Every structure is written in structure tokens, then in C-alpha cells.
Amino acid sequence: FEAYRPEGYIDAVATAGGTGAVHIAIANYSEVGDDVLASDWRWGIYGSLCQEIGRRLTTFALLDESGAFNIESFSSAVADVLRKQDSLLIILNTPANNPTGFALSDQDWAEVLQVCRFHEKQGKRISILVDIAYIAYAGEKNEVRTFMKQFSNLPPHLFIMAAFSMSKGYTLYGQRAGALVGVSSSEDVIKEFTELGRYSARTSWSNVNRAAMTLLTTIRGDAALTKRLDEERMEFFRIIQQRASLFTEEAAQCGLRVIPYHAGFFISIPAANPQAVCEALQDELVFAAPLALGVRLGVCSVPLPKIKGLAAKIKKAVDK
Ligand SMILES: Cc1ncc(COP(=O)(O)O)c(C=O)c1O
Known part of the structure; x- marks a missing residue:
């Protein structure tokens, strides 16, 4: 709390x-x-x-x-x-x-x-x-x-x-x-x-x-350790935010619809046929998870340089 x-x-x-x-x-x-x-x-x-x-x-x-x-x-x-x-x-x-x-x-x-x-x-x-x-x-x-x-x-x-x-x-x-x-x-x-x-x-x-x-x-009982953990987490948060910002910026530029993202490991893209979108993405060596309502992208595991251009690839797959 x-x-x-x-x-x-x-x-x-x-x-x-x-x-x-x-x-x-x-x-x-x-x-x-x-x-x-x-x-x-x-x-x-x-x-x-x-x-x-x-x-x-x-x-x-x-x-x-x-x-x-x-x-x-x-x-x-x-x-x-x-x-x-x-x-x-x-x-x-x-x-x-x-x-x-x-x-x-x-x-x-x-x-x-x-x-x-x-x-x-x-x-x-x-x-x-x-x-x-x-x-x-x-x-x-x-x-x-x-x-x-x-x-x-x-x-x-x-x-x-x-x-x-x-x-x-x-x-x-x-x-x-x-x-x-x-x-x-x-x-x-x-x-x-x-x-x-x-x-x-x-x-x-x-x-x-x-x-x-x-x-x-142990960590919660030690103010110095808690502070270090908080800092580590904030650094992870910042890394993920950077990736997500680049992705959502590029998505807006290329007209790819994205579910409003605030924070966290994943971004979702609505799609009528998620399985087909994921298969098309695999041809580009992009591996996303098909869900009932769309495609989930793990921004937690994709480094920033690889985020560049990703929105356009997904847009192409969704259009296809
Ligand atoms: C939304 C959500 N809740 C709960 C969990 C449970 O995680 P764990 O059992 O590893 O603590 C996960 C794990 O992926 C999750 O995505």
C-alpha cells in the first residue's frame, strides 16, 4: 500500500x-x-x-x-x-x-x-x-x-x-x-x-x-535495501516506458490502432484475426502472442533498437 x-x-x-x-x-x-x-x-x-x-x-x-x-x-x-x-x-x-x-x-x-x-x-x-x-x-x-x-x-x-x-x-x-x-x-x-x-x-x-x-x-525491513530496490524498479520502468513511447509514437504515425497504454510489460493491438496477424509477423521474425481480441506485444523483452519500425510491420500484418 x-x-x-x-x-x-x-x-x-x-x-x-x-x-x-x-x-x-x-x-x-x-x-x-x-x-x-x-x-x-x-x-x-x-x-x-x-x-x-x-x-x-x-x-x-x-x-x-x-x-x-x-x-x-x-x-x-x-x-x-x-x-x-x-x-x-x-x-x-x-x-x-x-x-x-x-x-x-x-x-x-x-x-x-x-x-x-x-x-x-x-x-x-x-x-x-x-x-x-x-x-x-x-x-x-x-x-x-x-x-x-x-x-x-x-x-x-x-x-x-x-x-x-x-x-x-x-x-x-x-x-x-x-x-x-x-x-x-x-x-x-x-x-x-x-x-x-x-x-x-x-x-x-x-x-x-x-x-x-x-x-x-529482509528488504522491507531495511530502508537502504528498500531504496535500492525502488531505484532498480524505476530504472526498469523507465526502460520499458522508452520502448513503449517509441512504439506508440510510431503507431500513431502509421495509423496502427493500439489499446491505450499507461505502463507495464505489454501493449495490445486489436485485430479481427489475431492468429493470422501473428503468423504474418513471424515471416518478419516478430513473435507476438495471439489473444481473443488482438495481438499482445511484450515490450518488456524487446530492446529499443528493435522497437524502431515495429509498429509499421504490425500495421502491414494487420492490413494483410
Ligand atoms: C495478470 C497476471 N496476474 C498474475 C500473474 C501471476 O504471476 P505469478 O504466479 O508468477 O506470481 C501473472 C503472470 O504472468 C499475470 O500476468
Whole structure:
């Protein structure tokens, strides 16, 4: 939370990466047969995580025509699901959304919470899982967390969780460490959350990697180390921003449509036939990932000199 720790009861459960955190949230805050809601532009694994334990992922449109957060689509999707369910788990991957780099603004968050408060008042139970996997590369650590203050003093049946991943922020991909963090105005809700979380952890993977947990507590307990880590992350953030700026500039010049990018590892390009675009790009030795709604480009792994001219190549492939 850094400077934007919400008021309320907060606790955390160590998980096997961000994936483990998402798994526990789905397992404990939705029922078998339920719909779980996420945006159409999303990390593909959410669907598999739901399906594996008998839930169904349903989606709303992340963006409206103007490229802003589509609160109307969000609001009507929430209402649709709550017509048939008494509780709902919503997954929002922001800031630095995978696959688009999009982020909800503080105003978007206020509107999301307003929609949820409305349904909570009608007797529904809503849990929001904020997947903050890439937050370390979204910008200055406090500026990108301002929205978290809005999680203060929410009604007891509007429960907030955050899925944290050490894979990204601590560059520890293989170590399988992360956390599910819960925030509530109710002490009982938080107690239940930790008990359920611990139980799920023990039955899914037992304890997580001790070395990774020790690394985190050592760094967080030492101001000088924390400062060094913050600096390293900002340097990575700047490198990715440079690449993304060049790409989006060239995309604008050649008329390639790009999903509004704020920060993060990925940029997405909408396409009618993503597989065909990716295959055409392979002829140019460009390797992008096909998604349901377009093509994902990993600016995290492409050096600046190779970004030059890339937008034009993608435009050619999309036109073809
Ligand atoms: C959006 C998103 N959430 C969560 C994760 C989970 O990462 P991990 O399990 O490696 O911590 C990823 C990894 O790619 C991701 O892209």
C-alpha cells in the first residue's frame, strides 16, 4: 500500500505466486457453478483457474469507444450476474494491465465502488480481487497506489483483496512467491479470510518458498535495501516506458490502432484475426502472442533498437 494504506482490518496469506493468490480468491469467494467477472482484455489464465474448480469466467468490455474505462459495460455485467447470484467475485487487473498496459483512474475506481456499493445495499455480497501483479512497473510507487485509499471503510459485504506477485516486482519468477491481501471494515471478515486462505494454501501447496519470503522481509525491513530496490524498479520502468513511447509514437504515425497504454510489460493491438496477424509477423521474425481480441506485444523483452519500425510491420500484418 505504501503511503495509501486504507483504513480497516488488513491481513495477508502467503501464496504460490500471484497465480496462487488468484486461485485462493476464486476458491473461497465464489461458489461452484458461479460466474466470476473479469474484463474482456485479460490474462488468459483467469478463465482456466475458474474452469478448473467449476466456476465460469464471464466478461465485460474494458474500454468504451473513446478508449476510456467502460463503466457502463462493467455496471450492466455486474447487474446481469447478480440477477442470478447472491454473491460475485470481480477480478480487476490494474495498474499495468496484462495484456494492454491500461489502468483504471481514481475516478474509474470511485465509479466501480459506487456500482458495488449499490448492489451491496440490495443485500448482495461482492468481492473485488485487484490483481496488482505488475504494479512495481506502473510508475512512482505512491502515485500508482492512490486508488487504494478508497478501500477504507467499505461496507462489510464489499470485500477487497489484492493479488501480489514476487515474480514481477522482485524479478523472482521461478520462486513461486506472492500473497493474497484482504482489506475489510469488519474484523470478522478478515479473520475468516486468513483462516480460509491458510486452509486453502495448506491443501494446494502447503507453505511457500521460505527463501523468497525471507528476501521480502529482509528488504522491507531495511530502508537502504528498500531504496535500492525502488531505484532498480524505476530504472526498469523507465526502460520499458522508452520502448513503449517509441512504439506508440510510431503507431500513431502509421495509423496502427493500439489499446491505450499507461505502463507495464505489454501493449495490445486489436485485430479481427489475431492468429493470422501473428503468423504474418513471424515471416518478419516478430513473435507476438495471439489473444481473443488482438495481438499482445511484450515490450518488456524487446530492446529499443528493435522497437524502431515495429509498429509499421504490425500495421502491414494487420492490413494483410
Ligand atoms: C495478470 C497476471 N496476474 C498474475 C500473474 C501471476 O504471476 P505469478 O504466479 O508468477 O506470481 C501473472 C503472470 O504472468 C499475470 O500476468
